[in-house]
Amino acid sequence: MGRIGELVRLCRCVNVVLVGLVLISAPKAQAWSKEGHIMTCQIAQALLEPHAAEVVKNLLPDYVDGDLSALCTWPDQIRHWYKYRWTSSLHFIDTPDKACTFDYSRDCHDPHGVKDMCVAGAIKNFTSQLMHYREGSSDRRYNMTEALLFLSHLVGDIHQPMHVGFTSDEGGNTIQLRWFRHKSNLHHVWDREIILTAAADYYGKDMLLFLKDIQTNFTHGIWSEDVQSWGDCDSLLSCPNKYAAESISLACKWGYKGVEPGETLADEYFNSRMPIVVKRIAQGGVRLSMILNTIFGKNHHEIAAPA
Numbered sequence: 001m002g003r004i005g006e007l008v009r010l011c012r013c014v015n016v017v018l019v020g021l022v023l024i025s026a027p028k029a030q031a032w033s034k035e036g037h038i039m040t041c042q043i044a045q046a047l048l049e050p051h052a053a054e055v056v057k058n059l060l061p062d063y064v065d066g067d068l069s070a071l072c073t074w075p076d077q078i079r080h081w082y083k084y085r086w087t088s089s090l091h092f093i094d095t096p097d098k099a100c101t102f103d104y105s106r107d108c109h110d111p112h113g114v115k116d117m118c119v120a121g122a123i124k125n126f127t128s129q130l131m132h133y134r135e136g137s138s139d140r141r142y143n144m145t146e147a148l149l150f151l152s153h154l155v156g157d158i159h160q161p162m163h164v165g166f167t168s169d170e171g172g173n174t175i176q177l178r179w180f181r182h183k184s185n186l187h188h189v190w191d192r193e194i195i196l197t198a199a200a201d202y203y204g205k206d207m208l209l210f211l212k213d214i215q216t217n218f219t220h221g222i223w224s225e226d227v228q229s230w231g232d233c234d235s236l237l238s239c240p241n242k243y244a245a246e247s248i249s250l251a252c253k254w255g256y257k258g259v260e261p262g263e264t265l266a267d268e269y270f271n272s273r274m275p276i277v278v279k280r281i282a283q284g285g286v287r288l289s290m291i292l293n294t295i296f297g298k299n300h301h302e303i304a305a306p307a
């Protein structure tokens with residue numbers, strides 16, 4: 001081992017400290033938790049057709065050994081870095097309070113009003129970058145690995161209902177409340193709390209068991225009849241509008257519904273909302289696979305859900 005071993009150990013340790021600090025000082029969370037993103041990407045990758053799987057593998061850096069889910073949280077890690085600050089509005093959409101609808105031209109902009117800088121616009125952007133890459137007419141200014149990682153992450157985010165929320169409360173981020181016994185906020189309840197509580201209560205915190213249960217439910221369980229229709233949309237570039245409209249509708253019907261700032265959310269909220277959270281993760285994964293299969297499939301085929 002010697003010096004290099006020491007150095008590696010030292011670096012690991014420094015890393016742990018840094019990661020700790022980052023976690024402590026992290027601003028309010030604004031994404032499916034890492035667990036949500038990882039499951040979304042694992043679902044998607046398992047449904048890739050051979051040719052698409054190959055292209056995805058080639059775009060990933062060697063050190064992840066072909067595992068897309070290992071980098072699905074990357075866009076959240078870098079969004080506060082100077083170089084990537086422009087990406088921070090790409091994770092969500094703020095819609096007018098109480099409107100409960102999504103209108104691309106009204107709502108898809110960053111806080112300064114710059115058009116297309118929202119999660120729906122970004123998914124279109126990275127989808128079309130990857131299509132040009134596939135067609136060999138890629139713009140060399142763009143990094144296709146990054147395009148793949150952003151696309152994979154943001155298809156997850158757009159399915160988290162509170163990522164398409166009201167403007168004044170920042171998608172529930174400013175609605176402080178308690179989740180069982182600890183402090184949280186409404187956005188975070190949907191990003192992470194429900195997923196972690198489900199993992200603990202039903203799967204002994206084994207995320208792989210949780211994932212398998214989701215996969216079984218769309219291959220031959222409660223969603224197997226629906227899954228075909230999850231892929232429906234007019235054209236690849238219009239799909240994100242549909243996903244965003246679904247999310248704000250769910251946010252109104254289930255996210256905000258009946259919630260008062262300062263209250264404690266517990267069993268009743270958990271039991272009724274968990275099925276929605278899990279279904280959105282499943283839909284995000286299935287739809288990400290559909291998008292990637294369409295962009296990278298052997299033939300340019302029409303949009304189709306997994307059989």
Ligand SMILES: *[C@@H]1O[C@H](CO)[C@@H](O)[C@H](O)[C@H]1NC(C)=O
Pocket residue numbers: 090115116117118121122123125126142143
């Ligand atoms: C699209 O991606 C490019 C970089 O890859 C970026 O400069 C541009 O702002 C992005 N636009 C949107 C709407 O995401």
Ligand SMILES: *[C@@H]1O[C@H](CO)[C@@H](O)[C@H](O)[C@H]1NC(C)=O
Pocket residue numbers: 143144145146
């Ligand atoms: C593309 O982006 C990845 C992730 O940021 C980076 O590691 C890689 O070096 C970039 N590739 C090129 C050709 O710039």
Ligand SMILES: *[C@@H]1O[C@H](CO)[C@@H](O)[C@H](O)[C@H]1NC(C)=O
Pocket residue numbers: 210213214217221222275278279
């Ligand atoms: C899968 O379906 C079963 C049977 O309806 C249900 O009890 C379970 O909660 C579902 N699991 C997930 C992760 O959706």
Ligand SMILES: [Zn+2]
Pocket residue numbers: 030031032075076091153157
């Ligand atoms: Zn995000």
